Amino acid sequence: ATSEQMDDEDILDISEQTNRPLDDAIHQQRVQAWHPILDPVWVIVSLFYLGVILVPTGYKIDSLQEDVVELKRTYDDYHFEIDELDCGIGEEYNAGRKCTLDFYPNADMSPPVLIYYELTNFHQNHRSYVQSRDDFQLDGKVGGQEKVQRDRCDPLNKLGNMTLNPCGMIANTFFNDIFKLTEGVDANGVDLVMSEEGIAWQSDIDWLFSQPNGFKYEECPETTGCTESCCDGDEWSCSTPYEEGDKCYRFYYPEDDTTQYLYETYPDIISPLEGVTNEHFIVWMRVALQPTFRKLYGWIDQPIKKGTKLSFEVTANYVVTRFNGSKSIIITTNNIFGGRNIYFGPIFYWVGYFCLAAGTFFALKHIFRPRRLADRSYLHFKSD
Amino acid sequence: IACRVSPKQKAELVNLVRHNVKPEPITLAIGDGANDVGMIQEAHVGIGISGKEGTQAVNASDFAISQFRFLESLVLIHGRWDFFRLSTVVLYSFYKNAVQAGIMVIFNFTALFSGQPFFDQWLIASLNFVCGAPIIFTGLFDRCLSKDYVRAHPEVYKATRENEMITVRTLTRWCTLAIIHMCTLYFFTVAPSRNGGGMTSAFGGLMRNEDDSRPGDGEGGDWKSVGTVTFTAMVILLAYKVLYESRSLVHGRWPAITFSKANDSFVNRLAYTWIGVTWLSVAFYFIFIAAYQLIGRLGASSLSPFADMANHVLSTRSMNWMLIFFVPIFGMVFDVVFKVFSNMFYPTQTQIHMEIEAMEKRERKQKERAAKRGAVETAQEEV
Numbered sequence: 001a002t003s004e005q006m007d008d009e010d011i012l013d014i015s016e017q018t019n020r021p022l023d024d025a026i027h028q029q030r031v032q033a034w035h036p037i038l039d040p041v042w043v044i045v046s047l048f049y050l051g052v053i054l055v056p057t058g059y060k061i062d063s064l065q066e067d068v069v070e071l072k073r074t075y076d077d078y079h080f081e082i083d084e085l086d087c088g089i090g091e092e093y094n095a096g097r098k099c100t101l102d103f104y105p106n107a108d109m110s111p112p113v114l115i116y117y118e119l120t121n122f123h124q125n126h127r128s129y130v131q132s133r134d135d136f137q138l139d140g141k142v143g144g145q146e147k148v149q150r151d152r153c154d155p156l157n158k159l160g161n162m163t164l165n166p167c168g169m170i171a172n173t174f175f176n177d178i179f180k181l182t183e184g185v186d187a188n189g190v191d192l193v194m195s196e197e198g199i200a201w202q203s204d205i206d207w208l209f210s211q212p213n214g215f216k217y218e219e220c221p222e223t224t225g226c227t228e229s230c231c232d233g234d235e236w237s238c239s240t241p242y243e244e245g246d247k248c249y250r251f252y253y254p255e256d257d258t259t260q261y262l263y264e265t266y267p268d269i270i271s272p273l274e275g276v277t278n279e280h281f282i283v284w285m286r287v288a289l290q291p292t293f294r295k296l297y298g299w300i301d302q303p304i305k306k307g308t309k310l311s312f313e314v315t316a317n318y319v320v321t322r323f324n325g326s327k328s329i330i331i332t333t334n335n336i337f338g339g340r341n342i343y344f345g346p347i348f349y350w351v352g353y354f355c356l357a358a359g360t361f362f363a364l365k366h367i368f369r370p371r372r373l374a375d376r377s378y379l380h381f382k383s384d
Numbered sequence: 385i386a387c388r389v390s391p392k393q394k395a396e397l398v399n400l401v402r403h404n405v406k407p408e409p410i411t412l413a414i415g416d417g418a419n420d421v422g423m424i425q426e427a428h429v430g431i432g433i434s435g436k437e438g439t440q441a442v443n444a445s446d447f448a449i450s451q452f453r454f455l456e457s458l459v460l461i462h463g464r465w466d467f468f469r470l471s472t473v474v475l476y477s478f479y480k481n482a483v484q485a486g487i488m489v490i491f492n493f494t495a496l497f498s499g500q501p502f503f504d505q506w507l508i509a510s511l512n513f514v515c516g517a518p519i520i521f522t523g524l525f526d527r528c529l530s531k532d533y534v535r536a537h538p539e540v541y542k543a544t545r546e547n548e549m550i551t552v553r554t555l556t557r558w559c560t561l562a563i564i565h566m567c568t569l570y571f572f573t574v575a576p577s578r579n580g581g582g583m584t585s586a587f588g589g590l591m592r593n594e595d596d597s598r599p600g601d602g603e604g605g606d607w608k609s610v611g612t613v614t615f616t617a618m619v620i621l622l623a624y625k626v627l628y629e630s631r632s633l634v635h636g637r638w639p640a641i642t643f644s645k646a647n648d649s650f651v652n653r654l655a656y657t658w659i660g661v662t663w664l665s666v667a668f669y670f671i672f673i674a675a676y677q678l679i680g681r682l683g684a685s686s687l688s689p690f691a692d693m694a695n696h697v698l699s700t701r702s703m704n705w706m707l708i709f710f711v712p713i714f715g716m717v718f719d720v721v722f723k724v725f726s727n728m729f730y731p732t733q734t735q736i737h738m739e740i741e742a743m744e745k746r747e748r749k750q751k752e753r754a755a756k757r758g759a760v761e762t763a764q765e766e767v
Contacts, residue, residue, distance in 0.1 A: 011451075019450070025652035029465075033527065033632035033657070037735075037742050043724050050717065054710075070580070112586050112599050118579075125491075125607055127498035139684035199600040203692030207681050279600070286606045290494050290578055299586075299599050332580070336589035337703040338602075339580030344703065347572050351714045358721045362728065371728050374739040378731055379539075 039373070040366050047359030051352045058349030061337070068340040070332040071103045072118070075314060077326040089316045097316045100182070101329060102309060108187075109304040109333050115194060116332070117175060118294040121325040124170075124287040132156070132169035133285070138276055140210035142254045162260040165212065166276060174284050176266050176317045179297055179329060183311035186302035192310070194298040200282035209282055211275045212261070217242075217251035242272050249273060268315070294330055386423075395422035402427075414455060415441050431455065461531050464544050471549035472629055473523040479562050480519070480622055484511050486566035487614060491574075503611040504690050510672060514619055517664035518626040521656050527632045528734065533741045543733045557726075561719060565621060568715045573614040573707050577605050581703065589702035602700045608689065612673070612697045613704050619669045621712035623661045628719055631738070633657045670694075 014020065025031040075087040089095040123129065134149040142165070150157055153167035164172065184192035220230040220241050226248035231238040237256035241248040251272050253261055262281065263272040270278045283295050304310070312329060320327055332339050365371075386394055394415075402411050413420070413427035418440035424430030425444055432445030433452055442448040449458060484503075491502040501508060534540055548554075575581075582605015585591050591602045604610070627633060636655040673694040680691020697704055727735055 024649075029525070029527065031525065031634050031652060031654070031656065032637055033525070033634040035527070035632050035738070035742065037738050038720075038723055038727055040724060040728065043720060047717075047720075050713070068580070114583065114586075114599065116583075123496055123498075125495040125500055127495065127500035130500055130607070135688060136684045139688075141684065198598040199603075201601055201603070201692065201696065202595075202598055203680075203695070207691045208684070208688060283600065283603075286603075286608075289574065289582070289605060289607045289610050292579065293605065294579060294583070296584070296600055296603055332583070334583055334585055334588065336585055337581075337706070338585050338589075338604075338701070339583030341576055341579075341581035341703075343575035343578070344581060344706075347576065347714075348710070351717065354721075355717055358717075358724075362724055365728055371731065374743040375736065376740070378736045379733060 037373070040362060040370075044359050044363045044366065047355045047362070051354075051356035051359060054352030054355065055349045058345045058347070058352060060345075061341075061348060062345030064335045064337065065340050065342065065345065067335050068333055069105055069107045069109050070330065070340045071105060072328055072330045073101055073103070074326050074328040075099070075101060076316060076320055078321045078324040087314055087316050089319065091319055091321055093319050094176070094317045099314050099316065101312045101314055103312070103331055104309060105304055105306055105331075108306050109331075111301045111303055112334070113300040113302075113304060114296060114332055114334065114339075115179065115181075115298045115300070116294040116330040117177065117179070117297050118292070118328040118330055119175070119320065119325055120292045120328075121323055122288075122293070122320075123291045124293065125289060125291070129169050130287050133171060134167050135208070137166045137212075138171075138209050138285070140213045140215075142212045142214065142259075159260055161258075163255075163258055164265075165259050165261055170285055170287065171262070171276075171281075172265065174266060174269075174281060175295070176269055177327065178268060178315040178317070180313045180315075181298075181300070181310070182313045184304070184308060186300075186308075187305045188302075190302065192300055192302055192304070194300050196298045197279060199296040199298065200279040201286070204282045204286070205277060205279070209276050209285075211277060212254055214254040215252065215275070217249050217273050220248040220250055238272065244271065244273070268317075297329075391419040391422040394420065395426040398423050398426040412459070414452070416452075417441055431458070456535075457531075460538055460541055461534055464529075464534065464541055465527060467544045468528040468549060468631070469523045469526045472526060473519055475550070475554070475558050476519050476522075476626065476629060479558055479625070480515055481511070482562045483565050483569070483618060483622070484508065486562065487570045487618070490566060490570045501611075502607075503615045504608060504693070506676060506687065506690070507612065507615050507673075510669075514665055514669040514672060515622045517668070518623055518657075518660040521634070521660035522626055522630045525632065525634045525656055526630050529737055529741055533737070533744075537737065540734065540737050548732060548734060557722065561722065564718050565625075565715045568718070569614055569618050569621065569711060572711045572714060573617055574610060576703060576707065577610045577613070579605070581605065582610070584700075585702060590705075591700055594700065601696065604696060604701045604704065608693060609697055612693055613707055616669070616697070616708050617711040620666055620708065621715045623665050624712055624716050625719070627657070627661060628716065628723075630657065 021027045076089065087097065087099040087101070089097050131152045134145065134153055136149060137145070145157075145167075149167075153164075153169075156164055156169055156172050157167045158164060166172075179194075181192055181194040186192055220226055224230040224232070226241055226243065228240055230236075230241040230248060230250045235252060236250045237252045237254075238250050241250050243249075249272075253259070253272070253275075261272075262275050262278075263270045269280060276282075280297070288295070310331065314329065316327075318327065337344065386397055389397070394413075398411055398413055402408060410429070411427040412429040412431065413423045414431040414433065415421075415424055416433035416435055417437035420432070420441050421444040424432060424441060429447070430445040432439075432441035432443070432448045434442045434448050434450050447458060449455065488502045492498065492500065529540060582603065584599045584602030584604070586594075586599030586602050587596065589602075591599075594601060604613075634654075634656040635658060637653040638655075673690075676687070677690055677692050677694040679685070680688035682688075726732075
C-alpha cells in the first residue's frame with residue numbers, strides 16, 4: 001500500500017471527525033476586518049485638510065487673547081529695592097506693612113473681573129510638599145492621627161507643645177497677604193465691591209473641608225452681651241467672643257487648650273467660625289502645577305470703564321525673599337477658554353504649519369518621483 | 385529527515401544543528417511516536433502528531449497537530465501571524481508604559497526632581513486596565529496578509545525569519561515616537577494650562593449656564609486637574625496608536641446581534657477592534673473617573689482627593705475639551721508623517737506585500753463586478 005492510500009483510509013468522514021474545530025468566523029480567524037494600507041494620496045489630502053482647519057483655529061484662539069484685559073503688578077521680589085511702593089518686607093514675617101497699589105485699565109473690563117495673586121519660584125508641586133497634609137484633619141477629624149499622616153506632616157505636627165490642626169507644610173505656608181479694594185467705581189458710578197466668596201470649588205467646600213468634629217458656635221445671649229463672660233464655662237472654648245459685623249459669637253473647638261487651630265495661626269484672615277472652610281485657604285490647599293502660579297483671590301461682578309482708577313490696599317505679611325520668589329497682584333478679565341494664554345493658539349497653528357509642510361513635501365515627492373504602490377521591483381528574495 | 389535512528393541520536397541531531405550553526409537557528413522538530421520525544425524536547429519548537437502511534441509525542445510537544453500536512457498551516461500561516469501579533473503587543477506594551485512614565489519624568493523638571501507623580505495615584509494604577517483591552521484584541525485578531533495570499537506567496541515568511549519586526553530600525557522608530565508622544569502630551573497640555581491658561585472661564589465657555597456666583601469652579605490650573613487632562617489625552621492617543629499599528633481592524637458584520645443559526649452567532653460578527661478601543665478603553669476610562677470621583681463624597685480617605693475632579697475637568701473648562709480632542713490628533717500626525725516617509729523612501733517587504741494583496745483584491749472585485757455585468761447583459765440579450 002502506498003502512503004497515499006494509507007492517508008485516504010486514515011481520514012475519517014467529516015461527520016465522524018469529533019475534534020474538528022467549528023467552521024465559523026471566530027475559530028477560523030476570518031471575522032471581517034479592514035486591512036488599511038497607507039495610501040499616500042489619502043494621507044496628503046488629510047494633512048492638507050488638517051492644516052487648513054488648524055491654522056485659522058490657532059489664529060482665532062490667539063485673537064481671543066487680545067480681548068482679555070490683564071493688569072499685573074509685582075509688589076515684592078527677592079531683589080526688590082524698597083521703593084515708593086513700600087510693599088517689600090524682606091524677611092520680616094507677618095510685618096503687616098500696608099501699601100497702596102493703583103491700577104488704570106487700558107480698556108473696558110466686563111464682568112467677571114478676577115483678582116489673582118501670583119507667586120514665583122514656589123514649588124507647591126514638590127513631592128514632600130504635596131504630601132505634607134492630613135486630609136482627615138481637614139475633613140474634621142480631631143485626635144487619633146494615624147502614623148502615616150503624622151509622618152507626612154512631620155515636622156509641622158506640633159508647634160512647641162501645641163498640636164497643629166491642620167498640620168503639614170501646605171496649611172502652614174498659607175499665603176497671608178490681604179488685598180482690599182479701597183477705591184473704584186464701575187461704569188454706572190456704583191462703588192466697586194470685591195467679593196471673596198465663590199473663589200473655591202464648591203465640591204471642596206462640600207466634601208473635603210469641615211470644621212473639627214464637635215465644633216459649634218452661636219450668638220452671644222443677651223444676658224452676657226458682647227463681653228468676656230459670653231465665653232464663660234466649659235461649654236465654650238473661646239477666650240473672648242468673636243465679632244463679625246454687629247454680631248458677637250461664642251464658639252467651641254475641641255481640645256482648644258492643647259491645639260492651635262487655623263484661626264489662631266492666621267487671625268487676620270481666618271475667622272474662628274469658618275476655620276478650614278475659609279475659601280482662601282481651600283484655594284491655597286489645591287496645590288499648583290508649576291513653581292510660577294496664580295491663585296484666585298476675589299472677583300468683581302461689575303463692569304469697569306477704561307481709565308478708572310482702582311486702588312488696592314495690600315497688607316504684606318508673606319515673606320518671599322527666603323526662596324528667591326516674588327509676589328504679584330493680577331487683575332484680569334477672561335474669555336471662553338480662561339485668561340490670557342499665549343501658548344494655546346500657537347500650538348494649533350504650528351502643528352497646522354507642520355501638517356501643511358509635510359503634506360507639501362509628500363505631494364511633491366508623489367508627483368515627481370512617486371513610489372508606486374505594489375511595486376514588485378522592491379521585493380528581493382535573496383538574503384543580502 | 386531522520387529515520388532508523390535511536391531516540392537519543394535524534395535528540396543529538398537537533399543539538400548538532402542548534403549549537404554548531406552560526407548564528408544559532410530556531411529549530412523545529414516534528415514526530416509522531418514515543419521515540420521522537422527526545423528530539424521534540426530538544427528543539428525550540430516541538431510538534432507532535434497525534435494518531436496511530438499513541439499520544440507520547442503529543443504530551444511532550446509544544447504544539448500538537450493531527451496530520452503532517454497541517455505543519456504548513458501551523459508554521460507559515462499561524463506562526464507568521466503570531467510573530468506579528470506578538471511583536472506588536474510587546475512593542476506597544478513597552479511604549480504605553482514608557483509614555484506614562486516619561487510624562488512624569490518631564491514633569492519633574494519643574495518639580496525639582498522630587499519624584500512627584502504627575503497623575504493621581506489611582507489613575508497611574510489604572511493605566512493597564514483602561515488601555516489594556518485594545519492591544520489584547522490586536523494580539524488576538526491582527527492578521528498580516530490573508531491565508532490565501534501567504535499560501536500563494538510563501539516568500540513573505542522571509543521577513544519573519546529575519547525578525548523584521550524587532551530590528552534596530554523598528555526599535556528606533558518606537559523609541560523616537562514614544563519620546564515625541566510624551567513631549568506632545570506633556571507640553572501641549574501643560575503649556576496652555578499655566579498661569580492665565582488655568583484661569584476660570586466664568587460666565588463664558590462651558591461655565592455659561594453654571595452658578596454665576598461661583599467663578600472659582602472653573603479654576604483648573606492646579607496639579608491634579610492638569611494631570612487628569614493629560615491622562616485623558618494620553619488614553620485617547622494610546623487608543624489611536626493601537627488602531628494605527630494594527631494591520632487589521634476587525635469591524636465584524638452589522639447587525640452583530642442575531643438570534644439565528646449557531647455558527648453565525650454574534651460572537652462571529654462583533655466589531656472587536658472598535659469595541660476594544662471605544663467601549664473597553666476610552667468609555668471605560670470616562671466611566672471609571674466618573675465613579676472614582678464619587679468616592680470622595682463618602683468622607684476623607686486616601687481616595688478622597690479626587691472628589692469631583694471629573695466634573696471639573698470635563699464640564700467647567702472648554703479648553704480641556706479642545707485639548708482632549710486635538711492633542712491626541714497632534715500626536716498621531718507625527719506618527720503618520722514618520723510612516724509615510726518610511727513607506728515612500730524605505731518601504732519594508734511586508735508593506736509591499738500588503739499593497740500587492742490590496743491591489744489583487746481590488747482587481748478581483750472589479751473582475752467580479754465586470755463578470756456580473758457581463759452575465760446580466762447576456763441575460764438581457766437573450767431575453
